[in-house]
Amino acid sequence: xxxxxxxxxxxxxxxxxxxxxxxxxxxxxxxxxxxxxxxxxxxxxxxxxxxxxxxxxxxxxxxxxxxxxxxxxxxxxxxxxxxxxxxxxxxxxxxxxxxxxxxxxxxxxxxxxxxxxxxxxxxxxxxxxxxxxxxxxxxxxxx
Amino acid sequence: xxxxxxxxxxxxxxxxxxxxxxxxxxxxxxxxxxxxxxxxxxxxxxxxxxxxxxxxxxxxxxxxxxxxxxxxxxxxxxxxxxxxxxxxxxxxxxxxxxxxxxxxxxxxxxxxxxxxxxxxxxxxxxxxxxxxxxxxxxxxxxx
DNA sequence: ATCTATAGTGAAAATCATTTTCAATAACGG
DNA sequence: CCGTTATTGAAAATGATTTTCACTATAGAT
Ligand SMILES: [Mn+2]
Ligand SMILES: [Mn+2]
Ligand SMILES: [Zn+2]
Ligand SMILES: [Zn+2]
Numbered sequence: 330x331x332x333x334x335x336x337x338x339x340x341x342x343x344x345x346x347x348x349x350x351x352x353x354x355x356x357x358x359x360x361x362x363x364x365x366x367x368x369x370x371x372x373x374x375x376x377x378x379x380x381x382x383x384x385x386x387x388x389x390x391x392x393x394x395x396x397x398x399x400x401x402x403x404x405x406x407x408x409x410x411x412x413x414x415x416x417x418x419x420x421x422x423x424x425x426x427x428x429x430x431x432x433x434x435x436x437x438x439x440x441x442x443x444x445x446x447x448x449x450x451x452x453x454x455x456x457x458x459x460x461x462x463x464x465x466x467x468x469x470x471x472x
Numbered sequence: 473x474x475x476x477x478x479x480x481x482x483x484x485x486x487x488x489x490x491x492x493x494x495x496x497x498x499x500x501x502x503x504x505x506x507x508x509x510x511x512x513x514x515x516x517x518x519x520x521x522x523x524x525x526x527x528x529x530x531x532x533x534x535x536x537x538x539x540x541x542x543x544x545x546x547x548x549x550x551x552x553x554x555x556x557x558x559x560x561x562x563x564x565x566x567x568x569x570x571x572x573x574x575x576x577x578x579x580x581x582x583x584x585x586x587x588x589x590x591x592x593x594x595x596x597x598x599x600x601x602x603x604x605x606x607x608x609x610x611x612x613x614x615x
Numbered sequence: 616a617t618c619t620a621t622a623g624t625g626a627a628a629a630t631c632a633t634t635t636t637c638a639a640t641a642a643c644g645g
Numbered sequence: 646c647c648g649t650t651a652t653t654g655a656a657a658a659t660g661a662t663t664t665t666c667a668c669t670a671t672a673g674a675t
């Protein structure tokens with residue numbers, strides 16, 4: 330799974346005439362090693378201990394590249410920070426966001442997905458992607 | 473309809489011990505007069521001709537108040553600008569966003585709304601609100 | 616292995632939307 | 646009309662992100 334994403338990114342790099350650098354490898358490792366919805370700052374801070382020389386701007390640039398290459402998806406959950414998550418080929422999910430603790434969980438629902446396509450079609454819209462986020466209190470935060 | 477919103481805002485102002493100012497009235501008029509999903513800048517620029525003395529910060533502050541009072545809803549459609557739309561009591565809709573021309577259209581779908589509640593419930597989530605946006609090309613932009 | 620052209624990097628500066636500060640002004644109950 | 650308190654506009658501050666730039670590293674060619 331992670332290997333597949335590495336391959337995809339290497340291919341992307343090669344085809345774009347970009348270069349494979351030590352920093353990109355390190356950031357990719359760190360990104361693939363988490364299953365959270367990481368913000369740029371979070372990833373930067375986590376990286377900093379083991380790799381103090383990697384700059385903030387490089388993390389920004391690299392995460393953007395991940396998104397461009399298709400191995401990452403960019404998000405805005407309303408806390409002012411851009412977050413990134415893994416994209417797995419052929420998989421799609423949406424999110425539940427806790428307004429209490431900020432926890433982000435995932436769900437899939439085929440019926441809703443289908444209906445979204447129908448809604449778009451019925452409006453003559455050629456849908457590219459969608460965003461569906463349910464905000465509320467997670468079980469823990471309700472107590 | 474617009475009158476109702478004015479009343480709601482007046483009530484909000486009164487209950488909060490805030491003051492009814494000329495600027496707030498003007499901005500409210502302008503906001504209620506449009507049916508678009510206006511960004512703060514758009515509203516500010518539109519206002520500027522007739523009311524050159526109203527400051528940017530006041531527009532910001534006032535739109536936030538509208539949202540707080542319940543007559544407006546705040547949005548982020550990914551273009552980096554916060555947008556506001558009218559909120560009509562008891563009404564809810566979601567959005568289709570054209571990635572070509574930026575046009576924003578609206579739709580409602582009760583079945584999807586219900587399913588969202590079910591999804592949240594099945595995850596032990598106490599849902600507060602949701603965000604569902606379908607991004608793609610509008611009919612005009614497909615040509 | 617060395618050279619060369621070009622992409623990438625880190626640090627600092629620049630952007631851009633938004634928020635805050637502050638001195639001056641306006642609203643409103645008495 | 647007064648005094649108190651909220652509001653305003655302009656400018657400065659903020660915070661996330663992006664750009665700039667001098668220097669470095671990569672990768673293909675020699
Ligand atoms: Mn996710
Ligand atoms: Mn709308
Ligand atoms: Zn929570
Ligand atoms: Zn369009």
